[in-house]
Amino acid sequence: MRYELYYWPSIQGRGEFVRLALEEAGADYVDVARLPARHGMGMPALMRWLDGATIERPPFAPPYLKVGELVIGQTANILQYLGPRLGLAPRAEAGRIWTHQLQLTLADLINEIHDTHHPIASGLYYEDQKLEARRRTADFREQRLPKFLDYFEQVLQRNPRRGSYMVGARLSYVDLSVFQLIAGLRYAFPRLMTGLAPQYRGLFDLHDRVAIRPRIAAYLASKRRIAFNQQGIFRHYPELDQPL
Structure with missing residues (x-):
């Protein structure tokens, strides 16, 4: 099964929680918006789903995961779906x-x-x-x-x-x-x-x-791992960082 992950290409954000699960499982996936637009990927592909998507159940915002004809939105919802399929959730x-x-x-x-x-x-x-x-x-x-x-x-x-x-x-x-x-x-x-x-x-x-x-360490050392930056959820502003 090939998974298509749709998320912003320059930040970790909420999509990173999904990436980590896919990487740990060694899943076959593509990070759509980070691939060349000339191959039908990139930001144009991401925006197609956000700008007037014609599917019956459109996602509200990234991240979302496309699996065949199924489109799943919301990070926790995506992980709930992936967990049993990737061996990353309890059986019961x-x-x-x-x-x-x-x-x-x-x-x-x-x-x-x-x-x-x-x-x-x-x-x-x-x-x-x-x-x-x-x-x-x-x-x-x-x-x-x-x-x-x-x-x-x-x-x-x-x-x-x-x-x-x-x-x-x-x-x-x-x-x-x-x-x-x-x-x-x-x-x-x-x-x-x-x-x-x-x-x-x-x-x-x-x-x-x-x-x-092993798989997480390899991912963290690779170019697939986007560095923390000042556009994501986690941002470092020294004036906000004080010890208790």
Whole structure:
């Protein structure tokens, strides 16, 4: 099965959570918008689905995944579909629902991370809302981020396979997403995350173990991995990064 991933070509963003799953599984996929337009790919292909798509169930925004005639939108929804097919989700229904629930909770945190630098409007530049960003990020650092990290650390430690994976005894797509979360937070808030590391040893250790998995390590070292930058979800503004 060949998968077509549609996402913006110059940022990791929410599409990166899908890329990591496809890479870990060694799946046959194309990152459509990053390929040449002369071959029917690139931004024109991405925009065809957004500008007046004629399919009955169009996606709202990237990322979305095309599998044959099926078009799937929303990151957590895509991962819920891919998980069992790529061997990255539990076999039992209860385990699959729990994995999806964790991914949805992580998606809530991703939205809050985005809003640290764009608290007023996504259509405005960061420079147009710097004062509000400082106020929003102070609450994020002191209240919101610890609440989420406490929860994910607790989930990891309460797993019967204590401290190994987020769900069950095997790697799942939510482990890959936790890896991306910690990597992104380290980029955006290096001072803050250095101070928090001792409190969340399980999550940081999970990040490190995912990073050295053969396919993930090869992906991270390749040109397929887009570098963190100031257009994605995780952005580094020194004035927003303060230790607790």
